[in-house]
Amino acid sequence: MNGFFDIPSDLQHSWLGLVGLHLREALLPVLAGLLAALPVAQVCVRFRRLYPPVLGLTTVLYAIPSLALFVVLIDYTGQSELTVMIPLALYSLVVLVPAIVDGVRAVPRETLAAATAMGLGPVRRYLQVQLPIAVPAILAGLRVAAVSSISLVSVGALIGNNGALGNLLADAMFYHRPALAVNSVVTTAVLAVLVDAALVGVRRLLTPWMPRGGRTAPAAAGRPDPAAHVLGEAAR
Amino acid sequence: MNVLHFVGAFFGDGAHWHGYDGIPHRLLEHVGYSLLALGVAAAVGLPVGLLTGHTGRGGTVLALLATAARALPTFGLLVLTFVLLGLGLLPVMIPLVVLAVPPILVTTYEAVRSVDPSPVDAARGMGMGEARILFRVELPVALPLVLSGLRSAAVQIVSTATVAAYVSLGGLGRYIVDGLYQRDYEKVVGGATLVALLALATLAVFWAVERLAVSPGVRRGT
Numbered sequence: 299m300n301g302f303f304d305i306p307s308d309l310q311h312s313w314l315g316l317v318g319l320h321l322r323e324a325l326l327p328v329l330a331g332l333l334a335a336l337p338v339a340q341v342c343v344r345f346r347r348l349y350p351p352v353l354g355l356t357t358v359l360y361a362i363p364s365l366a367l368f369v370v371l372i373d374y375t376g377q378s379e380l381t382v383m384i385p386l387a388l389y390s391l392v393v394l395v396p397a398i399v400d401g402v403r404a405v406p407r408e409t410l411a412a413a414t415a416m417g418l419g420p421v422r423r424y425l426q427v428q429l430p431i432a433v434p435a436i437l438a439g440l441r442v443a444a445v446s447s448i449s450l451v452s453v454g455a456l457i458g459n460n461g462a463l464g465n466l467l468a469d470a471m472f473y474h475r476p477a478l479a480v481n482s483v484v485t486t487a488v489l490a491v492l493v494d495a496a497l498v499g500v501r502r503l504l505t506p507w508m509p510r511g512g513r514t515a516p517a518a519a520g521r522p523d524p525a526a527h528v529l530g531e532a533a534r
Numbered sequence: 535m536n537v538l539h540f541v542g543a544f545f546g547d548g549a550h551w552h553g554y555d556g557i558p559h560r561l562l563e564h565v566g567y568s569l570l571a572l573g574v575a576a577a578v579g580l581p582v583g584l585l586t587g588h589t590g591r592g593g594t595v596l597a598l599l600a601t602a603a604r605a606l607p608t609f610g611l612l613v614l615t616f617v618l619l620g621l622g623l624l625p626v627m628i629p630l631v632v633l634a635v636p637p638i639l640v641t642t643y644e645a646v647r648s649v650d651p652s653p654v655d656a657a658r659g660m661g662m663g664e665a666r667i668l669f670r671v672e673l674p675v676a677l678p679l680v681l682s683g684l685r686s687a688a689v690q691i692v693s694t695a696t697v698a699a700y701v702s703l704g705g706l707g708r709y710i711v712d713g714l715y716q717r718d719y720e721k722v723v724g725g726a727t728l729v730a731l732l733a734l735a736t737l738a739v740f741w742a743v744e745r746l747a748v749s750p751g752v753r754r755g756t
Contacts, residue, residue: 453697
């Protein structure tokens with residue numbers, strides 16, 4: 299039990315197995331959150347009056363600690379991975395809705411008018427004009443959602459060892475092996491950085507018209523980035 | 535038997551209202567730890583953020599710092615400092631502060647830096663010193679954003695302090711963690727309700743502070 303990749307057998311996974319489990323538990327909710335956020339955001343763009351209350355609701359929901367949501371769900375979904383994934387999907391949803399709304403709203407009126415003049419219907423206009431232009435804002439939201447999700451999965455260790463790499467933390471306590479905690483923290487952080495970098499890569503692929511290089515941070519330009527306030531609500 | 539039933543039973547039980555493990559004491563503990571961590575984090579993050587924002591330097595370093603801090607797993611850091619340093623307040627305070635500094639620092643920097651340059655130039659033209667420009671012109675304009683940075687830090691601290699019950703910290707998280715071990719679901723759900731209420735109260739406090747402190751001309755109308 300000296301190697302970095304040696305994992306106590308009670309976790310029933312190899313190191314790689316835990317990594318895979320962690321990614322699945324963290325990223326499936328983000329995907330679910332994205333799929334749910336797109337229609338919600340579209341409704342908010344369409345009916346402007348709805349947006350302020352929705353924004354308030356997202357702030358409130360995002361403030362509720364993950365552990366509280368986990369344990370309340372135990373009554374319904376048991377001590378399972380699903381119990382961890384549902385709140386994570388909810389957090390992703392509330393991060394993504396403002397990001398998408400701001401991104402879609404930032405599309406200039408002339409662009410929309412041009413699209414309409416070219417004969418694009420509302421659906422094609424949304425899919426081929428608004429959504430692609432909103433990609434940077436959406437990806438900025440996705441980065442926050444994915445990274446915080448990866449961090450939060452570990453808390454699942456508290457509800458019956460459903461924390462993937464977080465379970466290593468519980469074992470670090472049981473067996474008094476700080477090395478296991480180091481392993482968990484380092485691996486989780488590296489996963490977060492890699493996923494973050496991958497999402498930056500996806501943004502570059504999806505927006506070939508954007509200038510490359512320079513700072514990847516938001517608000518690099520003079521005016522504040524539409525997603526800046528989302529990034530302010532950084533992961534917990 | 536649903537969750538609401540458990541919540542009602544928890545709050546209805548008089549035994550939960552006094553003593554060392556009573557709600558008032560646990561609530562005070564939680565608020566105390568959170569305020570301490572927020573105070574330390576603000577004492578570090580605010581001055582540095584104001585200064586870097588005023589001079590406009592160090593943005594790249596701060597952006598890196600923010601990304602790095604976001605990548606760090608909160609729960610992992612808690613357990614790590616606990617197994618390395620052992621029992622006590624310090625091992626829990628370190629991660630709480632470390633995780634709260636970046637949102638304060640980066641948001642303050644962004645807030646001060648994105649202040650409209652024309653009033654700043656006007657102030658300089660009127661002969662204001664740099665310190666007065668920062669505190670009399672830039673800070674009032676940047677205040678809503680600065681407060682939002684403090685708010686996300688506070689919310690994060692309240693939530694992380696809950697999880698910290700796992701590594702022996704007192705506070706409302708005790709109900710959840712102890713309840714899970716004792717298979718006392720009533721206690722678990724009661725604790726979760728209290729924690730959620732405290733998070734909402736934190737939001738409400740910041741909302742009130744923003745109402746009082748931000749000048750009406752600055753309040754963002756969006």
